[in-house]
Amino acid sequence: MQNNSQHDTKVPLPAPTATFASMTEQELAKHFPSLEKALVAEIVKVADVKTLAAGELLMRTGQNIRSALLVLDGAVKIYREDDQGGEFFMYYIDSGKACAISLVCALGQETSGLMAKAVAESTLISIPLHYVDEWMGKYKSWAQFAVSSYRERFDELLQTIDHIAFRNMDERLVFYLKRYQQQFKTARIDLSFTEIAQELNSSREVISRLMRKLADKGVVKLMGSHVELVNLDQVF
Amino acid sequence: MQNNSQHDTKVPLPAPTATFASMTEQELAKHFPSLEKALVAEIVKVADVKTLAAGELLMRTGQNIRSALLVLDGAVKIYREDDQGGEFFMYYIDSGKACAISLVCALGQETSGLMAKAVAESTLISIPLHYVDEWMGKYKSWAQFAVSSYRERFDELLQTIDHIAFRNMDERLVFYLKRYQQQFKTARIDLSFTEIAQELNSSREVISRLMRKLADKGVVKLMGSHVELVNLDQVF
DNA sequence: GCTTCACCGTGACCTGTATCACGAAAAAAG
């Protein structure tokens, strides 16, 4: 295997191996500066901390949601899966952000149509449903946090829609690489073409050809074992 | 012109011609039964009522949002537009529902990336931004209403994504017709193929061919001046 | 009546992309 330190763990069933730890108020406040002090204290009191290994699945389509999840550290990838196993990347949630679906499912106890997988080792805060609801009225900073989480996810979904509706594979690939670069703050892509193809619901061959076109234009460098991003902004 | 009583009004600039009226608490409570009495009273006090003609545009990409919008009567179509003028239908908002973006933009005063257009004569309730915020803490039924609005829109977006990502035009067309049927409670489609093609970001010719295939299977009847839906569920 | 205009139908064609079938190369496992 050439690369992909993180995305290859194929977890067949709901990932069970979360470990629990504790957390301090300072730590929390650092990652979620917008939350008021009293709320932070309460979170520390009632929330669980879970640590996930890279590649671990933490939510799957149709699963019931029992708690709201905030990402303390690491990053989680949100994607869709169709009946034939085709994947479709939507967006990342990283430190200081929350899973909007879990926030909103809270009241209704509904199931989600999404998959979530840790893309790096990650620390999550799990908050029992009824607090999510209760805090909406009690803490203004919580309500604002929830609403702005929602808005951010919604916007990202909209962008995703724009791309699949209006753009071709080449543009979508560049967009995907840009997001990856932003997310992981690196110019080095350690994913196989096969994996990229999956995330874009395309095929390895297509990605291969497009990558070569990008390399010809000097946008990326194909290093065999990985891809080096040179200047993504020079196209589109 | 053959049909389309409602979708043809090409409004070149932000539609200005909203009329104002008043509303009663009973009326409001009928359309929004989940809202508590005190809240209904307050809405009546502070909200404007706007009436839109069919085809009138009420929000365009990039526009700032000044108030939250609830649909009292009629229906509003939410869609995306790309730079080349390609449209892309996302979902309808009808009586008793709210525009989630406007609810969530409230706090941040941000702009939206969406277009909204009345598809029938519609009555909207316009609520000044700061109440949206204030009521989140004050009225539990409001917070729940906002959150569930959000969730519903989110789910609809997800469905839309599924379709453009994983399905072909034929399935998407059927899905579009189904939504239309549900929305307008009619088995008669009064849209030109050109219009349908626009909403699906496709082309008239393709819709024409697919429609004939559907007619061959007995799913629809092409009546020349309109399309009759016979049994959409018999496919897919 | 004729003209115009919006819509529909259809065949020809092109393009993007998915798929198949290879073989080469590199990495991991033995």
Add this chain to the structure above:
DNA sequence: CTTTTTTCGTGATACAGGTCACGGTGAAGC
């Protein structure tokens, strides 16, 4: 080192769907 696995590159091919060109129809306006 040898074998196995994984990845990559690439040509051939297939298909969905977008585009073009054209002609037909029915309604509205003159």
